[in-house]
Amino acid sequence: MSKSAKLEWRAREESFINLEPLQRGGVLPAESRKIALSYIDGYSTCDHCLGTLHILKKPPICDFLTEVADFLRMNKAILTHGCREAKFAIMHAITKPGQAIVMDENKHYTSYVAAERAGLKIYEVPSTGYPEFKVQPEEYVNTIEKVKKETGDLPALVLLTHVDWTYGNLVDAEKVGKICKEYNVPFLLNTAYSSGRMPIDGKEMLADFVTCSGHKSWAAGAGVVGILAINDEWTDKVFKPSQRYKVKPVEILGCSARGSSALVLMTSFPYVKERVKHWDEEVEKARWFSSQMESLGDVKQLGDKPHNHDLMRFETPVLDRIAQKHKRRGYFLYEELLKRKIVGVKAGKTKSFDLSTYGLTKEQLIYVIDSFRDIINKLS
Amino acid sequence: MSEKIVEQTFEALFVLEDLREILRKTAPFHNLTEEQKEEVEAILGKVRKALNEIEEEIK
Numbered sequence: 001m002s003k004s005a006k007l008e009w010r011a012r013e014e015s016f017i018n019l020e021p022l023q024r025g026g027v028l029p030a031e032s033r034k035i036a037l038s039y040i041d042g043y044s045t046c047d048h049c050l051g052t053l054h055i056l057k058k059p060p061i062c063d064f065l066t067e068v069a070d071f072l073r074m075n076k077a078i079l080t081h082g083c084r085e086a087k088f089a090i091m092h093a094i095t096k097p098g099q100a101i102v103m104d105e106n107k108h109y110t111s112y113v114a115a116e117r118a119g120l121k122i123y124e125v126p127s128t129g130y131p132e133f134k135v136q137p138e139e140y141v142n143t144i145e146k147v148k149k150e151t152g153d154l155p156a157l158v159l160l161t162h163v164d165w166t167y168g169n170l171v172d173a174e175k176v177g178k179i180c181k182e183y184n185v186p187f188l189l190n191t192a193y194s195s196g197r198m199p200i201d202g203k204e205m206l207a208d209f210v211t212c213s214g215h216k217s218w219a220a221g222a223g224v225v226g227i228l229a230i231n232d233e234w235t236d237k238v239f240k241p242s243q244r245y246k247v248k249p250v251e252i253l254g255c256s257a258r259g260s261s262a263l264v265l266m267t268s269f270p271y272v273k274e275r276v277k278h279w280d281e282e283v284e285k286a287r288w289f290s291s292q293m294e295s296l297g298d299v300k301q302l303g304d305k306p307h308n309h310d311l312m313r314f315e316t317p318v319l320d321r322i323a324q325k326h327k328r329r330g331y332f333l334y335e336e337l338l339k340r341k342i343v344g345v346k347a348g349k350t351k352s353f354d355l356s357t358y359g360l361t362k363e364q365l366i367y368v369i370d371s372f373r374d375i376i377n378k379l380s
Numbered sequence: 381m382s383e384k385i386v387e388q389t390f391e392a393l394f395v396l397e398d399l400r401e402i403l404r405k406t407a408p409f410h411n412l413t414e415e416q417k418e419e420v421e422a423i424l425g426k427v428r429k430a431l432n433e434i435e436e437e438i439k
Contacts, residue, residue, distance in 0.1 A: 014403040030401040034394045341408030361405070 012343060017364050019344030021165070021311045021356035025197050025217035032267040036222035039260040046258060051247040053255035053262070054078050064266045071273065072195060072210050074202040074229035078239065078249065079256045079265075083192040084110035086211035086228035089251035090188055091118035091157060093238045099156035100147045104135040104171070106164035111190060123147050123155065131302050131315075133167045135160075137175035144183055154185050163193035166354065167303030168311030170194070177206025186234075192216050193311060196272050197358065198279040208234060214261065219268035219275075223261030228252075282358060285365065286310045289357045292369045296376055302352070310358035316350060322379045323350040333375070340371040385437050392430040399423045
């Protein structure tokens with residue numbers, strides 16, 4: 001316990017099995033925690049400032065960004081404070097207030113909020129609804145046509161959430177990319193839950209922009225950090241410099257992540273490049289976990305089946321029935337899991353909840369399944 | 381003298397991060413394998429060495 005701030009120190013990853021889907025892809029390797037320790041003070045990236053962050057040689061942020069662009073198969077990349085800031089930067093740079101944007105119904109709320117902030121009229125591509133909630137690429141055609149009919153113009157931007165935050169559904173980005181090319185509208189691929197976990201090929205997916213979340217999927221922490229990757233043709237608009245301060249890109253207000261988060265992202269990068277090669281193993285583990293959960297009885301995994309991602313939502317009437325009679329009501333599940341040193345399922349949730357299996361060992365997941373079974377057997 | 385103290389302070393902190401990594405991989409009960417126990421011993425040895433060197437420097 002810190003005496004000055006009276007904050008509890010955090011040992012969630014050391015003392016518990018953490019299933020929180022928001023956090024699993026952002027768990028740092030040891031080398032990145034070491035670099036975070038040494039770069040934790042203020043503007044630690046700026047000891048050898050060359051005028052702006054993305055051109056720095058020491059630490060080698062410039063070279064890192066070139067490697068990141070190659071890794072995503074895009075032309076250029078720049079750091080942002082997060083994926084949401086990257087999305088807003090694109091919207092602000094290439095659209096005008098009042099124009100239309102098309103995005104999927106499963107979008108992250110920040111896609112919507114960014115579009116609101118940019119003054120855009122939002123059109124949503126519907127999902128298939130319960131129980132799979134799939135976003136079908138061909139539905140983008142209908143929504144783009146709807147925009148044309150209602151506004152007399154094409155949308156200024158099309159956005160796809162590659163993997164959504166609720167069901168962990170993976171959408172075929174290449175199909176959406178092809179539709180965008182046919183209509184000649186720019187395509188923004190939000191990879192907050194995909195890049196850094198699984199391979200991403202921006203060229204193959206025909207993406208004009210790829211936005212990434214360092215703290216969600218690139219094993220980065222010590223603050224928030226994101227990546228905005230673009231194709232060359234958008235450089236003048238999206239990376240345009242200030243008229244007065246010629247080295248400062250306007251859309252990221254000159255310099256973005258100016259501290260330890262940038263260094264952690266860089267240090268985690270070799271680890272991330274290696275781990276995406278093992279994505280198939282993560283999918284296999286998630287599918288195994290889903291089948292084990294459903295075998296408990298009266299548990300249903302929503303979203304894609306078979307599932308293609310570690311983030312999953314389960315509908316759990318069996319646990320909700322217990323909650324109806326339990327003196328702690330909906331909080332019993334959180335508390336029973338906590339007793340077993342498992343965290344990440346939100347307190348009060350029993351009808352349905354989300355979790356992620358990413359980066360956990362099979363032994364840890366067997367223990368999680370055994371714990372759910374034990375709770376159901378004890379309290380049903 | 382001061383350079384060595386700084387170096388060994390970071391060495392001790394960094395090596396402890398390696399210990400933290402083992403705790404994460406074996407959470408929540410930390411039932412260590414023989415190999416992991418050996419790793420922990422090696423880590424503790426390095427930390428002790430770093431602390432001893434700091435102690436020597438400040439004498």
